[in-house]
């Protein structure tokens with residue numbers, strides 16, 4: 561079939577929206593009609609050429625939500641009409657990692673996905689017979705996409721798909737960092753560095769876990785206001801001296817849980833150093849630049865602090881995303897403030913500009929329902 565999609569032709573150049581061919585879903589694959597898709601830093605990072613594992617041409621986009629249109633042979637997990645959220649982090653349910661409660665890093669399709677192919681090593685996207693690679697296994701800057709059934713979460717059809725799309729990446733990452741990776745205990749003190757989509761999600765996750773005190777640190781006062789709306793009890797402009805101020809606020813000890821959601825390794829260090837002696841847990845969700853390292857003075861570890869990392873918030877997508885969406889529908893999570901701009905696919909490059917200008921939290925592409 562013919563679809564319209566935003567193609568990364570060349571690194572550092574604007575995406576080009578154009579008509580492509582999309583082949584029918586093969587065994588284990590599903591054709592999804594996209595209804596909404598968020599524009600995320602990871603798309604821009606790849607488009608800029610900064611990601612060493614990036615490739616072109618490819619159709620970007622990974623924060624998608626839509627409706628199952630058709631299913632390939634042997635698909636059992638989904639049926640036409642199901643509402644789905646796309647998962648760049650799939651859940652096969654069978655690999656050694658899927659069978660362990662300790663991780664969400666499914667091993668089933670990693671290699672092919674990383675190279676831009678569907679699990680059978682081919683693409684469904686093409687242009688005049690030339691294959692176009694898939695991005696993050698999702699390629700959701702497009703009217704339709706074909707994805708493996710294990711990489712789609714079936715969600716409550718009552719959830720508006722525009723909001724559901726945010727659970728495909730940053731929001732679940734933040735919520736999950738607090739709820740799954742750190743498993744914040746009720747009554748505890750938390751510090752969240754960064755008030756973008758991920759940090760705000762972490763603030764909401766700490767609140768849902770019953771944290772008593774949630775300090776959010778960012779450089780933008782506007783974003784700190786959003787953090788208050790998600791449950792932050794204290795806010796702070798970051799920079800030098802942040803660790804000292806957190807220690808002062810916590811009787812000299814530091815916080816029970818800290819979260820890093822900026823991608824800056826200096827802030828990661830602050831997150832470690834402002835975690836409490838004895839049992840403080842610092843969870844890293846930010847993605848650092850290539851080759852950057854996190855400096856930790858070993859004494860911080862000997863005296864009881866621990867460091868964890870979190871990919872997609874430790875959320876096993878097919879099980880976890882529907883549960884988070886149910887909590888949204890139950891009124892526990894306020895998603896609307898995150899949707900700052902509604903744009904069309906043709907405006908996708910404008911979505912990147914808004915993100916670079918830190919104008920709002922998320923631009924969401926609507927494909928019309």
Ligand SMILES: NC(=O)c1ccc[n+]([C@@H]2O[C@H](COP(=O)([O-])OP(=O)(O)OC[C@H]3O[C@@H](n4cnc5c(N)ncnc54)[C@H](O)[C@@H]3O)[C@@H](O)[C@H]2O)c1
Pocket residue numbers: 601602729730733753754755756757758759777778779780783798799821822823824827844845846847848870871872873
């Ligand atoms: N682990 C994962 O699976 C995963 C998933 C999505 C995104 N990420 C990463 O998470 C990070 C955050 O993503 P986002 O979409 O929320 O980004 P964002 O750019 O919207 O938010 C980052 C925030 O950090 C703030 N900040 C910058 N420097 C700071 C400092 N010194 N002190 C305090 N705050 C500071 C910025 O003002 C901004 O509000 C990125 O590194 C992103 O790549 C990770």
Ligand SMILES: [Zn+2]
Pocket residue numbers: 600601602603622623729730
């Ligand atoms: Zn993303």
Ligand SMILES: [Zn+2]
Pocket residue numbers: 650651652653654655656657658665666667668
């Ligand atoms: Zn698996």
